[in-house]
Amino acid sequence: MRTDRESADGSPRIWGGTTLTERRETRRAALLEAALDLIGEAGASGVTMRAVCRHANLTDRYFYESFASRDELLDVLYRQVADEFLAPMTAFTAADDPSRDRALSEILVDKVLADPRKSRLFLVEPYSSTGLGQTTFAVMPVFTRIMQDHLFGHIDDPVRRRLAAVTMASGNAGMFSAWLNGSLRATREQIIEHCVATLTAYRAMYRS
The missing domain is CATH 1.10.10.60 (Homeodomain-like)
Incomplete structure (x- = not known):
């Protein structure tokens, strides 16, 4: 029938x-x-x-x-946006390649600027919305893992490698959040230069 x-x-x-x-x-x-x-x-x-x-x-x-609920909608939406931010990072997975740092920084900054709604959800709201807490905890380790395995692949000590990745990931998230909410006044170029300088510093930190 x-x-x-x-x-x-x-x-x-x-x-x-x-x-x-x-x-x-x-x-x-x-x-x-x-x-x-x-x-x-x-x-x-x-x-x-x-x-x-x-x-x-x-x-x-x-x-x-x-x-099923408002929280489920936010969870789905946050994960979709996170995947969009993850895409440019996975395109730059050449281990320990400083020549690509500026290109990566430019792509990430332009991604933040491309859609203020998505950037606010991904980078600002996790600091103020309890409804996104568990989702953020589940998603952010993926970004940390990419930094750990590729940006800092030259660091032999796994603890130091993870320290560099976690610190940089959380620091950049806080920086972009402050930039988006207006408490950090900086130009696009200043943010890019900072990202490049930060990558350079972290690469050198455990070089020896």
């Missing part, structure tokens, strides 16, 4: 040129985009089920079609 979701030949039923799955994916994307807009305006505290639905012009029925 065919279901209401299938046509007579068993293929997905089409309404308005799209399948049910496609319409669900469109609604889910609209909810995530609405949450990003709200974060850009007021931070994660402004993300509620009702506010997201109102912004996306959808009812709460469609919210719960995709997410």
Whole structure:
């Protein structure tokens, strides 16, 4: 027996040129985009089920079609944004290659500037939103591992290698957060120069 979701030949039923799955994916994307807009305006505290639905012009029925709760929506959104920030780092995985430090720094800084909503979610909100705490703890070690294994691959001592990676990752996160929230006033070029200088210093720290 065919279901209401299938046509007579068993293929997905089409309404308005799209399948049910496609319409669900469109609604889910609209909810995530609405949450990003709200974060850009007021931070994660402004993300509620009702506010997201109102912004996306959808009812709460469609919210719960995709997410069990507001925290699940934020978790999914944070992980998606984190993957976007991770991509340029994985493109520069040549171990201990100082010649690529400036290019990497430029790409990361420009990524921060590209979409203020995403940068606020990824770099500012974890410091102020308890709802993102567990997600941040789960995601950030991936970034630390890339630094540890590639940027500081020349450090033989595994403890020192991890110390350099953890310290640099947390320090840069704090720097970008302060830059985005306005408490650190610096130009794009100053931030890039600082990132390059920091990489140089960390590479030299355990060189001998």
